[in-house]
Amino acid sequence: MAPDELADPLAFLTEAEVEIEGRMPWSSNATFLTTLRCDGPDGAIEQQAIYKPVRGERPLWDFEPGLHKRERAMFLLSEHLGLGLVPPTVIRDGPLGEGSLQWFVPADHSEHYFTIYETRGHLHDRLREMAVLDIIANNTDRKSGHCLLQPGADDDPSLDRVWAIDNGLCFAAPYKVRTVIWEFAGDTIDDDVLARAATLLDDVPAEIAELLDDDEVVAMQHRATKLVTERALPAEDGDYHHYPWPLV
Known part of the structure; x- marks a missing residue:
């Protein structure tokens, strides 16, 4: 089921009964x-849905416990920017305590950012928008496998969707973007996307700000200001880009 098949997918995520089916493999934190x-x-x-309880987080030196709040903040930021790139995400109590609960995307897991970029040029605009989202959110972990392809119904490419998942390592105050999406470095950003990003300069929505520290909110505004002023995706330091590890 797609999120837009329900009148209110967030209410469903918040109110439905939750049954754990099993733990997701290859996750550094407990993910169910x-x-x-x-x-x-x-x-x-x-x-x-994907459930990430706080009690299942491994301690990190650069992020305080509570990555579920950042998962929720990334969804809210995507929605505020009108991008629709992050599956519906809520914070609620679950079988293992408070955590994030995110709509499960029935993706083709043989595909990831690198394959999508190489073979699906019609999705390049969406990938550029994901790069914008990650820069504003200061994503430190945009691996290729964190970019999911949901094929269109009846194999119709025009209905393909791209989703950004695993967004817990975002919104730190120091700039330290690590992403695989560098093919669009230097590209001009669409005017509509810039206009939506500009709304952050004076005021960050309260429902996002309350999930972050004050200095993180200010830093997000600085990143948005830089994008709006330069009107292009950053090219980093010359030919040097910051990548996550592993890449996929």
Whole structure:
């Protein structure tokens, strides 16, 4: 099920019963696949979601505990910018305590950023927008595998969607973007995207700001200001770019 098939996917994520199906492999923090169930007007609704409880986080030297708040803040920022790149995400109590709960995307896991970039040119604009989102959010961990492809219905490429997941390592105050999305460095940013980014310069929505420290909010505004002023994606230091590890 796609999020837009429900009138209010956030309410569903917040109110549905949560059953843990199992732990997701290869995750550095405890990450669980869950099934959500809730009665709807036309019968029972069932949907999978990704659950990341706070108690399952490994200590980090550069981020305080509570990465679930950053997952939620990234969703809210994507929505505020009108990008729709992050699956619906809420904070709620679950079977293992408070954490983030994110809509599960039925993606083609043989695809990731590098394959999407090479073979699906019609999605390049969306990838540029993901780069904008990651710069404003100061994403330190945009691996290739954190960019999911949801193929269009009936194999229609025009209905393909790209999603940005695993967004917990974002919004630090010091600038330290680490991403695989550098092919668009120096590209001019779309005017509509710049206009939406400009709304952050004077005021960050309260529902985002309350999830972050004050200095992180100010730093986000500085990054947005730089993008709006320069009107192009940063090229970093000459030919040197900052990449996460592993790349995929």
